[in-house]
Amino acid sequence: MPELPEVEILRxxxxxxxxxxxxxxxxxYKKRIVRxxxxxxxxxxxxxxxxxxxxRRGKYLILLLNSESGSNKILIHLGxxxxxxxxxxxxxxxxxxxLALHVECDKGQLCYVDPRTFGRWSLDLSCIDRLGPEPMDSSSFHARYxxxxxxxxxxKIKDMLMNxxxxxxxxxxxxxxxxxAAGLHPLLPVGQINSxxxxxxCQCIRRTLKSALKIGEQSELNLQGAGAGDGFFYFGRSNRASQLIQERFRVYDREAKPCRVCKCLVERIMISQRSTYFCPNCQKA
Ligand SMILES: [Zn+2]
Incomplete structure (x- = not known):
């Protein structure tokens, strides 16, 4: 699923x-995506x-529209x-x-393609109010918060950051x-983390996102279509991006490969039904 950097690059x-x-x-075309x-x-x-x-807010895109009867906002989640x-x-x-939704305009077209239809378009933006702060915003997201x-x-820290x-x-x-990057075991109870x-x-979150945004900016992605080589950069979809991607992840999807810091083998465990990768040496429980 596209996360903040992918959605921001697309925006x-x-x-x-x-x-x-x-x-x-x-x-x-696919009514299920409108919910x-x-x-x-x-x-x-x-x-x-x-x-x-x-x-953009979190992983959501918000389309701002204006008509004779006033302004409207459309919520889009890519699923x-x-x-x-x-x-x-x-x-x-x-x-x-x-093709799930098609918008024909005076100067071009906006297409939304979604094979599995887990994405969502909505007029209801109430879920935005329930989101926590933007991690790149240091005035609302900081160690005190x-x-x-x-x-x-x-x-567990992993569950809290996923929330x-x-x-x-x-x-x-x-x-x-x-x-x-922060040297924290994913199962660590958050109450045990000192200031x-x-x-x-917080620093590691911002640095990680910033470097992902940089890779997205530099990858010359083809975001103009839904072909096999087009789209987001996290799995190296575009050929030119793939080399950068392989070098990019510290632990994600690198089970049994050496940690880039200490050479210990990266382990994978399941937390809340999601594969979680970590280094047992750099991230002690
Ligand atoms: Zn390590």
Whole structure:
């Protein structure tokens, strides 16, 4: 699932391409992706609007629309397999068998493809209110915040960082990476982490995300289609990105490979049904 860096790279890519577009026709091909609203309702809201902007909060994209009757916001979550991309006005869309939603505009097209339809489009943005702070925002996300959030808790650090109400935008890949960088065992109860370790954890979160954003910016990804080599950078989908990716992860998806710091073999355990990678030497329980 795309996490904060992937969603942010996509947002930066789309913003200069789609802002200003005037919507002419909207069609939801896979009604399941519109939840909890009715697909027809969403179509009605988007129809005739102008795209004013595209924002990100956590792993969500928010499309800002303007119409004669006022402004609207559309929530988009890419789920496991969602791809959002723009096409030229003249490009054909019949080559996308999993097209779930199509927005035809005056100057181009916005396509949403989703083979497994776990992604979601909605007029209801209430889930945004339940998100924790943005990890890159040092005014709201800092060691004091985590200390307050973590005090007396028995929850495991990995589960807490995966919890979007604690911090928004991290998922399985970046949490594994962050915990290795911070030297924290994924099963560590959060109440046991002292304030110095929390400071280091915040730093590691920001550094990890920043370096992922840099890789995304430098990877020359093809975000303009849903082909096998197009899209996000975390699994090295684009050829030029794959080399960077292999060198990139500290522990994620590296079971039984040597830790980049101490050469101990990386281990994998299951935490809340998710594969969790860590170094038993650098991240002592
Ligand atoms: Zn190690």
């Amino acid at each position: 930066r890519h789309l913003e200069p391409r789609i802002v200003g577009y005037q919507v002419q026709r909207v069609k939801v 909890p609203d009715a697909a027809g309702e969403l179509e009605k809201v988007i129809q005739g609007c102008q795209i004013l902007g595209i924002h 496991m397999t969602g791809r959002l991309f723009s096409l030229k006005k003249t490009d054909a869309i019949d080559s996308f068998p999993h 985590l200390g307050h959030k973590f005090s007396t808790r028995k929850a 979007q109400a604690c911090v928004a935008g991290l998922g399985n890949i970046y949490v594994c990476e962050v915990l290795h 110095n370790a929390l400071k280091k954890l």
